[in-house]
Amino acid sequence: MDASRTRIEDAMDDHAFFGGLSPDDRDALIDLVDVRTAPSDTVLFQHGDPCRGFYLLLEGAVHIYRLSPEGRMLVLHVIRPGESFAEVPLFEEGENPTYPATAETLSESTLLFFPAGAFLSFVDEHPRSALHMLGQLAGRLRGAVQQLDALSLHDVQERLARHLIEQAPSSSNLPDLPPTVDLDVPKSVLAAELGTVPETLSRAFRALEEQDLIRRGNSQIALTNVQGLRRLARDS
Template sequence: MSEPWQDLKQAAIVATLRMTRLFGGLPPEDLDAVAAITTAVPLEKGQYLFRQGEPARGFYIVQRGAICVHRITPAGKEQVICVFRPGETFAEAALVSPGGYPADARAVEPAQVLRVDKDGFLHLVGRRPELALRMLASMSLHLRTLVGQLEDLGLKDVETRLANWLLRRCPANTKEPVTIQLDVTKRVLAAELGTVSETLSRTLARFREQGLAIAKGRTITVPSPERLRQLLRARLGEPVEPPQAPTPSTCPARTGR
């Protein structure tokens, strides 16, 4: 008979698996089978989960906190690939790669991840082929994220990349002020944008002076998403829509007596 704490641990792992795109919707028996080959790994802020080139022990699911996956460029600069948050999976490609993990992974805040054992999962896939299809779908999602990141880095300057990043987090077509809560440090955000903290701070200061964005602590407020869209269109060389003329008053004109 299992100990009560083991049953609670298993239930917590199953609950996290159920949150993911990869395992959500699986029948209980399959979730239990994956949970049986899954280990919880706590991490302190700044602690590395794995380094580029290390042999793959499995892939991961963020249970709490945030994990920054990045590579070091030949110039010694850290380039963020993606920051993964609770319920997201990463490093699936390492299961079939003979070269080990393709990047570094570090906790940007106190975190806990679940490691799904490589050998155990590959054995499970042999018995449940539908898991392989789910894995392909998950890897395809990561690929789309990378393509989007390459498109962002192709934008000509940091102001354009920051404007694009902010607008992606604003509801479509809204003209009301939007407040964006950062769940990573500004240093990590700067790396995501392909720059450094000092340049990001100067860019945010310029946006504040222009009334485009106001950063305070871990929040950034966009007073007018439409103005930011106009800036982005202009920087991308797209036609800028002229401001709409005010609606004529419907009040009757006053006449002199």
């Protein structure tokens, strides 16, 4: 897999974290980028490793997780194309910031890597851009709080409905057909992301299908009743 400069520009333009950059600032940042490819099951960094930089995913999937003392995996987030991760340690005070979790690819992936030293030099030279980036990180923190609320206050069907709505495309080239969501990660990973186990997740899928809210295929979920899913997610 390869990434042209145009593709990198498009990925950054579409990402809210970089949305406040002028074209010149964006080009200066692109010059710092290292394009990396990684096969499935590659550990990009581990919890506690020194922070060397952050990533923007172009292709593939990455899960961010912590391990309990008993070895149980807690999936904090599944990164999908167009999302960035591991920026927060760069803005921490103190020397030698570390990654707060482990990142591992779930499939062959193409990533943009922004080295810490070069990126922080860019921030020093472009303070207005840094303020925009910090604002985006604050918004992401609010999203993490909402995710914790969902895990603690809502049942698995409600969490699954919310997840499907969030992953559904905002528009379709075939408006007469129901929107579809790709099952782009293993069921065990999706279950962990939703704070449950695969068996319970399977029952939740079956319950939504029995309510005529979704239709399952081999690797896709058709959202046959989007409003019903929204009500389930909103009323939860």
